[in-house]
Amino acid sequence: MAQLHIVGCGAIGSLLAAGAEKHNVNYSLYPRSAVSADIPGSAVWLDGKTFSLNGSVLPPQSLSANDVLIIPLKVYQLEEALTQWLPFLNQKPVVVLLHNGMGGQEIAQSLLGDHYPLLLATTSHGALKKRTSRNVSQVIFTGSGSITIGSSQPESIDIVTDLDNLENSKNKLIVACDLLTRVLPPVTISNDILYALWSKLAVNAVINPLTALNDVPNRAICDECYSELRHQICQEFVDVAASCGQRFDLRAIKNTVLEVATATGNNFSSMHQDIKYKRQTEIDAINGYIVTMANKKGISASTNALLVQRVKALSANTRLITSQR
Numbered sequence: 001m002a003q004l005h006i007v008g009c010g011a012i013g014s015l016l017a018a019g020a021e022k023h024n025v026n027y028s029l030y031p032r033s034a035v036s037a038d039i040p041g042s043a044v045w046l047d048g049k050t051f052s053l054n055g056s057v058l059p060p061q062s063l064s065a066n067d068v069l070i071i072p073l074k075v076y077q078l079e080e081a082l083t084q085w086l087p088f089l090n091q092k093p094v095v096v097l098l099h100n101g102m103g104g105q106e107i108a109q110s111l112l113g114d115h116y117p118l119l120l121a122t123t124s125h126g127a128l129k130k131r132t133s134r135n136v137s138q139v140i141f142t143g144s145g146s147i148t149i150g151s152s153q154p155e156s157i158d159i160v161t162d163l164d165n166l167e168n169s170k171n172k173l174i175v176a177c178d179l180l181t182r183v184l185p186p187v188t189i190s191n192d193i194l195y196a197l198w199s200k201l202a203v204n205a206v207i208n209p210l211t212a213l214n215d216v217p218n219r220a221i222c223d224e225c226y227s228e229l230r231h232q233i234c235q236e237f238v239d240v241a242a243s244c245g246q247r248f249d250l251r252a253i254k255n256t257v258l259e260v261a262t263a264t265g266n267n268f269s270s271m272h273q274d275i276k277y278k279r280q281t282e283i284d285a286i287n288g289y290i291v292t293m294a295n296k297k298g299i300s301a302s303t304n305a306l307l308v309q310r311v312k313a314l315s316a317n318t319r320l321i322t323s324q325r
């Protein structure tokens, strides 16, 4: 039976732990430090009910071939985490990356090798962590969504000549999907996970920096005053995506952005919260990724580049103001 191993006790890692606890799935948590006070003691589910989390909290350990190691970390945290895990992955358990933005696949492949069983996932579930009145960490399931998962190299699975390899890759995808479905449904397998990730990138590239820079909730970016910026960010996104082999229709992607901003209207985006709580933002993996790919392909992404600069300046400013108080 596949075992679920969750790296980190962030909001999404803790939500996965809570889902496993609720549905009686065996899981282990691997925080950065086992003595960290941030390991969640309980979870508040969508129905408002609270329950405690009793999974094992362990340091990295050798996993077996049919285990599932999920890494719900930010892209800038991945290299360190994967380097810590590398000595324990000889049996090639499937590794699932789950984050916003892009660039995780490249980091993972450079460390694990191109043929490592690597899955990519994205989620629209919402979770946050807070401290209870007893100063214990608690995860709150704030919004029900879904998980989409797929192989990082579907094309190489199509052309692979080694049948064992083919079966192995497919099995690992199905095993991971089944396990995650028991933990936090619904989970959908995508035959083109890169397209799904690029699509989410467009949404984050518009909503996240605009809400962070203007200190507004998600719905505000639908206002007419942001119409030109939405257009420019999306136009550059569509051009860069096309140069990377991903075709998007400009009008459709602009509508998707508006739909998500409306559906999550009262929320403050993760980047808005990162600025507010003085955490490192994911700007490099979002608009920064668009700029990096544009530079590689020799096309312009000046609006996205400006947003990267502005968000970085805002982060630096917010930290400076706090340190002067």
Ligand SMILES: NC(=O)C1=CN([C@@H]2O[C@H](COP(=O)(O)OP(=O)(O)OC[C@H]3O[C@@H](n4cnc5c(N)ncnc54)[C@H](OP(=O)(O)O)[C@@H]3O)[C@@H](O)[C@H]2O)C=CC1
Pocket: 007, 008, 009, 010, 011, 012, 013, 030, 031, 032, 033, 072, 073, 074, 075, 077, 080, 081, 082, 084, 098, 099, 100, 101, 123, 124, 125, 126, 127, 128, 270, 282
């Ligand atoms: N929260 C949400 O609702 C959603 C989040 N996402 C995306 O999912 C990803 C994760 O987000 P989220 O859970 O909110 O982020 P968090 O910052 O809450 O979680 C990241 C966690 O990873 C831990 N960590 C970092 N490095 C290591 C390491 N080497 N070993 C073990 N643990 C480590 C961090 O610990 P430490 O504090 O010690 O650094 C932190 O607890 C992001 O890309 C986010 O955009 C997507 C959809 C919704």
Ligand SMILES: CC(C)(CO)C(=O)C(=O)O
Pocket: 100, 203, 204, 207, 208, 218, 260, 264, 267, 268, 269, 270, 271
């Ligand atoms: C979809 C969106 C914009 C929801 O807030 C998000 O993913 C984020 O805040 O990072």
